[in-house]
Amino acid sequence: MEAFADLVNRDGPRMLAVCRRLLGNDHDAQDAVQDAFLSAFRSIAKFDGRSLLSTWLHRIAVNAALMRLRKNRSEPAAIESLLPQFSEDGHRVDSVDPWSLTPEEMLEREEIRTLVREEIDHLPEMYRTVLILRDIEAMETRQVSELLGVSENVVKVRLHRARIALREAFARRMKGALP
């Protein structure tokens, strides 16, 4: 039991963080981490040592969060209004204005980091999940495809659309806010 308490202390914070990102609130995230540790406790004999214990636990936590998301799944929201529009000959309908700050300059500002997080939270779940697992958790496309039970191509398409939609949502919020 003491060994498990050590694991909760060592790996729990990171598991809590990923569940919070996926589920969007502390309460559900804490429940998912509890589910994850229970699941790990029950299946610790199956841990084959091919990956690090912390990697194995992290994956169980992601799975627990995804199960909760599936349980609470709502109607898929449209993302089309955030995708670029093109004329019949393939040219852009709207122009793209440059941003005046570099990503590093933007990341120094807490209000911009908050805004990015808010816009990620507003993405439809199927896109948000892939974006979080690929671009924050740095998982490989193959791992994400296994976790979500979809093809690697679907993961790539969702990631691409998620990034494009987030870029547009962010640009709209930032319009006029940047010097």
Added chain:
Amino acid sequence: VTCQEVVEFLLEYFDRTLPGEQIALFEGHLADCECCKHFLDQYRAIVRLTAGSAIPPPPKMPEAVQSAILEAIKAARGH
């Protein structure tokens, strides 16, 4: 290559999986199209901003959460 094709192939370009001859066409369009160049820069930027804006894990597990987990495991062990 049109602006629409640039957006369609952006992920492969970004992941460096676009075939060589298509890279040349892609970059040829970027050299002539300010909008697509800004779009690519912002696509890169948003990937960076996504990772950089994430809230880091808490320094330690909240005590109440830790206790709840250990209680749940104890209960499961009893069964």
